[in-house]
Every structure is written in structure tokens, then in C-alpha cells.
Amino acid sequence: MPTLIAGALAVFVIYTLLQMFRAANPAILARGVKIGGGVVALAVAAFTGIKGELAVAIPLGIFGAGLLGWSPFGTAGFSQIGGMFGGRASKSAGQTSNVRSQFLDMVLDHDSGALTGRVVAGPHAGQSLDGFDLAQLAAMMSGFDAESVALLESYLDRRFPAWRQDAQFDGAGRQGRAASSSKMTDEEAYQILGVQPGAGRDEISHAHRSLMKKLHPDQGGSTYLAARVNEAKDTLLRTHRN
Structure with missing residues (x-):
């Protein structure tokens, strides 16, 4: 019985998330994907850096920072990277x-x-x-x-x-x-x-x-x-x- 209840709850949660995804504003959704991708990329970069795999950690960290809008080289260097995750939407920021x-x-x-x-x-x-x-x-x-x-x-x-x-x-x-x-x-x-x-x-x-x-x-x-x-x-x- 507990398994059945858990399964029904999981189906309800997944259905609710899908409905929220469909109704989401495309610009907000794209921004959320960029932020989420940036956070995940930085987390993985930190993990690989601790393991000493700097050849992977450094570019991955730069990529994650670019998605979050943190750029030591200015924003222009990440314009194409941002385009992979809705860069057009970010380009309209303030437009x-x-x-x-x-x-x-x-x-x-x-x-x-x-x-x-x-x-x-x-x-x-x-x-x-x-x-x-x-x-x-x-x-x-x-x-x-x-x-x-x-x-x-x-x-x-x-x-x-x-x-x-x-x-x-x-x-x-x-x-x-x-x-x-x-x-x-x-x-x-x-x-x-x-x-x-x-x-x-x-x-x-x-x-x-x-x-x-x-x-x-x-x-x-x-x-x-x-x-x-x-x-x-x-x-x-x-x-x-x-």
C-alpha cells in the first residue's frame, strides 16, 4: 500500500511539473535553464578541481560562470556560449x-x-x-x-x-x-x-x-x-x- 501511494504521489508531482513547464513564460524558462545549467557546471567544476582534474575543471568553470553572467573577459566572450541555452533571450535583457x-x-x-x-x-x-x-x-x-x-x-x-x-x-x-x-x-x-x-x-x-x-x-x-x-x-x- 505505501508503494502505491508513493507511486501515485510521484505521478501527480510529475504531472504538475509538466503543466508548469508548459505554462511557463519562454523567457523566464530560458533564464531558469541558464541559471540551473550554470550552477550545475560550477558544481561539477569544483568537484573535478578537488580531484585534481584541472584540465576539465577550469573550462567547465568558465562555461558555468558565463551562463550565470560572470565573465572575467567581459560579456562579449560568452555571447555564443549563452546562445546554446537561450542566448537570444538573455540578449533581450533590458531590451x-x-x-x-x-x-x-x-x-x-x-x-x-x-x-x-x-x-x-x-x-x-x-x-x-x-x-x-x-x-x-x-x-x-x-x-x-x-x-x-x-x-x-x-x-x-x-x-x-x-x-x-x-x-x-x-x-x-x-x-x-x-x-x-x-x-x-x-x-x-x-x-x-x-x-x-x-x-x-x-x-x-x-x-x-x-x-x-x-x-x-x-x-x-x-x-x-x-x-x-x-x-x-x-x-x-x-x-x-x-
């Missing part, structure tokens, strides 16, 4: 996308998916959106152009997921959903995708895929922001074709 309209400037953090913004025009210019409550933000919409309204709604969808269901705010931003009337420039496209000018097709495509995962409806995504990201990718890839 952001910037989307600007007439009244708002929004920043999307690639790693956390957090969306922050500030007002750049009007009576509240220079103030962070985080400093306003839902009623105040909804009241701003009446003075915004359609593009700024769509951008603000994207912010509200993340900060107040159920705001559209409140009758008090129903129709607050119903003044149209016109896309940007001007053609997106290469500079804007680079800012939106969060890549450096001159980025290659592979880097552009990777940034696009990563951002679209962040903008999925299950992650509090936004149709408007997804459209802007798609437009940015098309703009830069069209530049490469030309």
Missing part, C-alpha cells in the same frame, strides 16, 4: 520597444511584457500614466486623437483587464480606430521592434516573433500594438528587399 503617438509615449519591456507610458502633450504632459486612476485615464480619451486612444486602451487592457466591462466606461474611447495615417519610418520601426538600426532579417524576424508572443490576448495583448509590430516588421523587411 524595450517604443511606440509613440501624438499624446502618448509607450514602452514595452521584452522580458516582463510590462507596458508603461507617459503623456507627451496636453495638460498632463510629462506625467506617467501609472500616476492616474482608471477614471482619470478614461477622461483623457475625449481629448486624444484616434491613434492615442487606441494606444491608451492597450495600456488600460494590461493595467485594468476588466475595464471594458464596466458600464461607466463603456464607449469611453469609441471615437474611431483609425490606423496611423502617416507611413511608418524605418526609425519608428526599429524603435517598435526594439532592434538597432541595420539589424539583419533574422534579428528582425526574431524580435517580431518574441513581441507577438507578449501581445497574445492571454498575456493582456493588444490588437493595436500587434498591428504596429506587424507594420514595423513589414517596413524593415521591405527595406531589406530594396
Whole structure:
């Protein structure tokens, strides 16, 4: 009987771990794999070093340190090593996308998916959106152009997921959903995708895929922001074709 209980418990634990693995954020999962791999590599390096096998311990220790971000030679020397364990994800550490309209400037953090913004025009210019409550933000919409309204709604969808269901705010931003009337420039496209000018097709495509995962409806995504990201990718890839 104890064996049966232990077996059932083991199956439950394994099933739970698999479900957590499937639901995990890819960026967080990749970071966890890197950290775990670094710790294991350092532990094995210490063990082999104690046994006197320095020819194995030293490179293994350097490899583990590189995975953990500890580099006596600078970070560049481990860029390719990190790529073996989700190096692309670590490369995006601190990487952001910037989307600007007439009244708002929004920043999307690639790693956390957090969306922050500030007002750049009007009576509240220079103030962070985080400093306003839902009623105040909804009241701003009446003075915004359609593009700024769509951008603000994207912010509200993340900060107040159920705001559209409140009758008090129903129709607050119903003044149209016109896309940007001007053609997106290469500079804007680079800012939106969060890549450096001159980025290659592979880097552009990777940034696009990563951002679209962040903008999925299950992650509090936004149709408007997804459209802007798609437009940015098309703009830069069209530049490469030309």
C-alpha cells in the first residue's frame, strides 16, 4: 500500500511539473535553464578541481560562470556560449520597444511584457500614466486623437483587464480606430521592434516573433500594438528587399 501511494504521489508531482513547464513564460524558462545549467557546471567544476582534474575543471568553470553572467573577459566572450541555452533571450535583457503617438509615449519591456507610458502633450504632459486612476485615464480619451486612444486602451487592457466591462466606461474611447495615417519610418520601426538600426532579417524576424508572443490576448495583448509590430516588421523587411 505505501508503494502505491508513493507511486501515485510521484505521478501527480510529475504531472504538475509538466503543466508548469508548459505554462511557463519562454523567457523566464530560458533564464531558469541558464541559471540551473550554470550552477550545475560550477558544481561539477569544483568537484573535478578537488580531484585534481584541472584540465576539465577550469573550462567547465568558465562555461558555468558565463551562463550565470560572470565573465572575467567581459560579456562579449560568452555571447555564443549563452546562445546554446537561450542566448537570444538573455540578449533581450533590458531590451524595450517604443511606440509613440501624438499624446502618448509607450514602452514595452521584452522580458516582463510590462507596458508603461507617459503623456507627451496636453495638460498632463510629462506625467506617467501609472500616476492616474482608471477614471482619470478614461477622461483623457475625449481629448486624444484616434491613434492615442487606441494606444491608451492597450495600456488600460494590461493595467485594468476588466475595464471594458464596466458600464461607466463603456464607449469611453469609441471615437474611431483609425490606423496611423502617416507611413511608418524605418526609425519608428526599429524603435517598435526594439532592434538597432541595420539589424539583419533574422534579428528582425526574431524580435517580431518574441513581441507577438507578449501581445497574445492571454498575456493582456493588444490588437493595436500587434498591428504596429506587424507594420514595423513589414517596413524593415521591405527595406531589406530594396
